[in-house]
């Protein structure tokens with residue numbers, strides 16, 4: 001994610017001070033163990049900063065999303081089919097879903113009972129599920145999705161209706177605004193989408209189209225498939241009138257660009273720059289992890305962009321090269337390599353910010369060193385120095401320090417270990433954790449192992465101390 005507004009950080013800081021909502025209640029404790037040894041899955045996945053996000057007791061392998069959306073009424077009719085495996089003997093389990101009406105749920109085709117409390121949807125299957133057993137949950141639901149507005153200094157996110165469709169950006173926990181899921185990046189899964197919209201409207205989701213759109217009865221159904229594991233916040237079904245350009249990058253990766261008619265003049269630049277950036281990052285970060293690349297510019301003034309997997313989305317502005325470089329770097333850092341805890345967000349944003357500097361250097365503009373030096377000159381009173389980026393705060397997750405000081409951390413590392421080791425490290429990092437999960441500790445371990453240096457003091461000063469490193 002990256003803001004496109006200079007004043008946004010200040011505004012967000014102000015809002016977070018003014019908003020000052022009471023802290024979330026802790027999730028209810030799981031039910032006591034029953035006599036037969038089957039217990040309820042936890043209502044949170046175990047991220048202490050976001051205790052209600054995600055759920056315990058199972059791991060999702062695949063989501064099949066069927067969505068029918070009417071822009072005129074803003075009504076969504078959905079069926080979500082979840083293939084999961086139990087990680088404990090499971091008497092009941094939770095899904096995350098915000099608003100919307102649940103019409104019915106089956107588990108392995110048998111009707112299940114369910115209750116709702118806040119954003120927690122508790123499902124009790126007719127038969128408990130054995131540990132390690134696979135099971136399939138099917139949730140039929142409908143309603144008018146309401147985007148999230150309440151957390152992490154982000155403004156509005158999730159499923160956001162627009163005049164001609166919807167703009168869907170769900171970081172960090174907004175996918176529950178449009179489909180029931182395990183809404184935390186610690187549980188990644190593959191996705192299939194079947195999205196039905198009025199004829200003339202285009203539906204853009206992650207991955208690739210599987211076949212031509214089918215129109216019948218005034219409606220068109222688009223089928224998309226993301227075959228690589230994806231965090232649920234990266235799932236999108238962005239809907240509207242779009243001009244499209246499709247082809248391949250010079251390096252041969254399928255490339256899909258879509259722009260709202262208001263941004264039609266951006267289409268060729270979006271397509272060309274996205275292709276060039278994707279190919280270049282492949283030489284710097286290692287092979288591109290997914291089956292296609294591209295981007296979407298929609299006419300919704302989000303003021304930010306989000307790295308939706310294979311389909312970064314730019315909210316209401318023509319993206320420049322720098323922000324395209326940022327969002328496509330996230331395809332490696334954030335999307336392929338995914339954090340298990342939000343506190344490690346610098347592994348996404350620090351890397352994507354440093355990628356902007358590398359792109360500038362690549363293009364013969366300011367070097368990363370020069371950009372680093374400009375920031376380092378900031379006075380000791382600059383707010384960046386009092387916010388340690390290695391520990392992103394849940395009420396100020398996307399603080400500018402996580403981006404800028406996170407990027408500076410990588411530059412300090414580069415200077416300490418030398419260019420050769422640094423760039424080998426980036427490739428080893430992406431290769432070693434491709435499609436998996438990462439932690440700051442595992443990055444520090446790899447950096448020390450590859451450089452043969454004790455980097456503890458460097459990372460401590462840059463990531464964890466509330467003051468400007470020397």
Ligand SMILES: [Zn+2]
Nearest residue numbers: 001002349352
């Ligand atoms: Zn970002």
